[in-house]
Amino acid sequence: MKPVKVGICGLGTVGGGTFNVLKRNAEEISRRAGRQIEVVQVASRTINPDCDTSTTEVVDDVFAIVDNPEIEIVVELIGGETLAKEIVLRAIENGKHVVTANKALLAVHGNEIFARARARGVMVGFEAAVAGGIPVIKAIREGLAGNRINWLTGIINGTGNFILSEMREKGRTFEDVLQEAQELGYAEADPTFDVEGIDAAHKLTILASIAFGIPLQFEKAYTEGITQLTTADVNYAEALGYRIKHLGIARRTDLGIELRVHPTLIPEDRLLANVNGVMNAVMVNGDAVGSTLYYGAGAGMEPTASAVIADIIDVMRSMTVLPADQVPALGFQADQLSEHPILAIDECESAYYLRIQAKDHPGVLAQVASIMSVRGINIESIMQKEADEVDGAIPMILLTHRVEEQRINDAILALEALDTVQEPVVRIRVEQLN
Amino acid sequence: MKPVKVGICGLGTVGGGTFNVLKRNAEEISRRAGRQIEVVQVASRTINPDCDTSTTEVVDDVFAIVDNPEIEIVVELIGGETLAKEIVLRAIENGKHVVTANKALLAVHGNEIFARARARGVMVGFEAAVAGGIPVIKAIREGLAGNRINWLTGIINGTGNFILSEMREKGRTFEDVLQEAQELGYAEADPTFDVEGIDAAHKLTILASIAFGIPLQFEKAYTEGITQLTTADVNYAEALGYRIKHLGIARRTDLGIELRVHPTLIPEDRLLANVNGVMNAVMVNGDAVGSTLYYGAGAGMEPTASAVIADIIDVMRSMTVLPADQVPALGFQADQLSEHPILAIDECESAYYLRIQAKDHPGVLAQVASIMSVRGINIESIMQKEADEVDGAIPMILLTHRVEEQRINDAILALEALDTVQEPVVRIRVEQLN
Structure with missing residues (x-):
């Protein structure tokens, strides 16, 4: 021929x-x-x-x-x-x-x-x-064509994953690793697309469309980068048995489709938690096949x-x-193509990691518990790190059960209004990937 | 339509x-x-x-x-x-x-x-x-069609992987887990195809053909099961930073194609080492794409x-x-289709784990080292477990560098001829999967 x-x-x-x-x-x-x-x-x-x-x-x-x-x-x-x-x-x-x-x-x-x-x-x-x-495009479009896809999630930006891997493995700061990544050529001189999650959101938008059969709707993707992550939270996550990964997540719910990119705590024994450096991986869950994962070099x-x-x-x-x-x-x-709507981030459901820097005061825990309770937010675990006291404030780390995000945001406003809480509450989403 | x-x-x-x-x-x-x-x-x-x-x-x-x-x-x-x-x-x-x-x-x-x-x-x-x-068939035949495939390896029998996972996690014996697997319906009443590696060899034969463009040659695949594996070796492997997985391996070399199914030590931080229970995963290495991995339910x-x-x-x-x-x-x-030959197992190259049950005698190590040395086998590490002495014999565990299998077999004959060695030497292949 x-x-x-x-x-x-x-x-x-x-x-x-x-x-x-x-x-x-x-x-x-x-x-x-x-x-x-x-x-x-x-x-x-x-x-x-x-x-x-x-x-x-x-x-x-x-x-x-x-x-x-x-x-x-x-x-x-x-x-x-x-x-x-x-x-x-x-x-x-x-x-x-x-x-x-x-x-x-x-x-x-x-x-x-x-x-x-x-x-x-x-x-x-x-x-x-x-x-x-x-x-992975071929896997979803053709290899899983017999499935109704429930959700997919992935590490789809190698630069971001390299930075997070280094922060965890070597205790380095975001800024320090970013600079090295730029020197190694992993990150652009203007790293915005990578570290602010825009590149990941582009890719997630495409994956979601082929998974659910919806038009491309990049403008509706929620995008949160990794620039605000601290080594403290990386370490607390680790102490709780989790790793922080910058994930793109697309999930089909009855109300609509979640389309979001953000740092996420995932249990340390999941394969995705063990995808390090510049490598990429995408996990796709279909109703017939269950969870499948695709791993390899995401760039180069x-x-x-x-x-x-x-x-x-x-x-x-x-x-x-x-x-x-x-x-x-x-x-x-x-x-x-379906007109199933993309959900606003407030309407998405997730579990949450909250770090509250609170004064060491006997009533604080009761106040926090009450704020969560009246909003129907169930707490899975609480960890107080007295050894990490700074200026009389102790980090209190909460893991919640799954709940709609607007309730968490509402709770955070209430928490930050407490006299005993003097810094903004750190909020990172948690996914079990079951 | x-x-x-x-x-x-x-x-x-x-x-x-x-x-x-x-x-x-x-x-x-x-x-x-x-x-x-x-x-x-x-x-x-x-x-x-x-x-x-x-x-x-x-x-x-x-x-x-x-x-x-x-x-x-x-x-x-x-x-x-x-x-x-x-x-x-x-x-x-x-x-x-x-x-x-x-x-x-x-x-x-x-x-x-x-x-x-x-x-x-x-x-x-x-x-x-x-x-x-x-x-994974689609991934290799179409998704990686621009590559010259170098090698692939996989956990392609869920029953075997379930048994090995349970042996490692719970210290159970092969026979004990097999019985449970049969009760759970993971293993057939006659488990030969699964535990002797025949099922995996069928699948490996297919994967090798589509990876390298060779006719199907099941009769030339080397097949070794998991029935001889002991919890002792599972534990020693773990102490050395490895896990034992039952892998199918197909590799292209200048001399021919390796096509082999056998228990294999792999470093514990590899994704394949963390594929547990009845799950399957296949890793494919292409000259352009590098290593990619495909994971999911292998049966059901x-x-x-x-x-x-x-x-x-x-x-x-x-x-x-x-x-x-x-x-x-x-x-x-x-x-x-290519006529590149399938190599006999003697001609394949691997690193090896050897367990030698030797009498606690000052000259043994020198004898062992000499046997390896004259055959050009380089030793990477030696571990002697004095605490595990049985009848005056101490397990000595060697990890070798990569070498042609016939040299190892020759060395094992020499080791077993030593007065101080009283049991057959246990030999398990080791792959780094880089």
Whole structure:
């Protein structure tokens, strides 16, 4: 069979990796796919010293690829939302299939992009957009297609997980580890997307859509970063048998869908609690299969390239397939997406870790207990660390049972109004992941 | 679109689960697949009390399904190699697609079955044959298709893993836990397939073929069970920072492919070391993606049904696809399978745990060290447990570096010939899983 003709826009980390792996594994890939993948053109304004492009046409202008009539699949790996959107939409308009690793683009503009692709009869592959090389999009869209998905949760930002792992293992502060991560190239010079949970929310938005069959609704995701986490809370969590991970969580409830990214205490014996460093993992719970977990490198040159190439092969194989038989972009038929609402964070349900810095006063515990009790919040355990007294205030750590978040927020207001409580109450959500 | 017409042969655990999940999730499945799955006939000689078949035609004779002209996909869930083989081959002959959970059938007769299916232009789905509900066949065949797979390893027999988990956590003996597993229904009355590693070798054979693109060669797999494992070795392993797991391991080397099932020490901080009870997990290492892991329920009514249904949907979607664009049964084009040989276990390379029961004699250590040294075996650590002296013999535990297995076997013969060594040397392989 004739080779499939591909153009790669962007020869940075992922683009360079894709270029190199396609070349190195050309034989293994055609043993599998039954035909070759020919990189006809690469668009890059700078030279990637890791790539030997001596036998490939390199162009400055990405639109030379997008408009090249010979090219069947446009691989968008430049990132960002502006130029990338133009590339993707024009490629679709030109009747080309698209493979992209761009989570921000899809989380924000995916509904429009997928609609255009459908109208034009082309495919958009995006396995590389979530959790790097882990084939989790495929697992949910196809491998678990017989299930009604109940929930999913994941460590889907490697930078954040690296920072939390170092804080726990070495007792280092957030700022200290962030600086190292920037030096190692794990974190960007502007780390906002990673440490504020925006990148994780982009990915969670995509995962939730394919799990539940809902439109992409990034703007409704609740996003809380890890910048406020202290080593004190990391250590208290550990003393209680928990680890703090920055999780994306999507859960289907009768009232609506929870879509939230935040630091979370999880029991230390869970597999997710033991996913360390820059690694990613996603746990998916279906009504038939129960809980499954997918683990691997969530970023990096060749792991992400692995997902891009899997998508190229999938697209190759689907080119001759009737539209009705193709796997829909969001896993569900476009006319079958549900309008089940996304819940506001106040309406979400979770268990909670609360740290209250209270004066060492005999009545405090009774006051705290009463505040919780009148709001119907059940306390699972209380730990008072007298040894950690500072300025006459002792940290009191509460774990609650599951309750709607607005009740906790209400309780926190009441707690902070107490004379004996002088600092803001620290609140971290807790999930058992059963 | 018209519903796809399916017949289910066998209404036992997996058949019953498939029947029920298809019914319960009919709406969610057609939201995804764009059409319905209609179970036209079910073949079963006994009534499954968990299934409401009041609106479905139940027949005694599986061949009524296989020969039913209306049926497009035959789902073989009766197990075994004899009748199941007849069903599958006759269904193929009749031009029907097949979905099966039968690892024994495929490991032993898969080459023939896939060849016949190819000739007849039909598909055979078998996601449920390995690791129950975990979509690991799909992950390797499609999700990692851009990689050259280096190795894979997995806990792919839930019964064995349950027994080992209980032995470690509760200090129980193999026989004791086996009996409980039989009472709980985790182990068969005749547990040979599970505890002797045959079931795991069936699954490993399938995984190795799709990872490396080699024909199914079950007869060349090395299989060692867990029946000889003692709690003493489980405890010594733990003292050294390891856990003993019953792993299937397939590794590509320049000389050939290692294909082996045996108890294995792995470092306790690895995710695989923390997969407990009846759960399964498979770790796959590709040259681009690095190590990835897939975890979930490896057996059971609905988890296995989840995989069967995913296959039905995949087959539905591939019915109109050109044969050249279908995912090949073994992930590689049939004419591209490699003849890279399977290595005999003597030629495989591993690190080793050796327990030598030796008389407490000052010269023993020197004798042992000399035996290892002349065979080029490097010792990583030695632990002597004087407190565990029995009849004047002290357990001496060695961990070696990686070495070809025949050298270890040769060393064991020499060790057992020593006057001071009175019992057979215990040998368990060690893998770091880096």
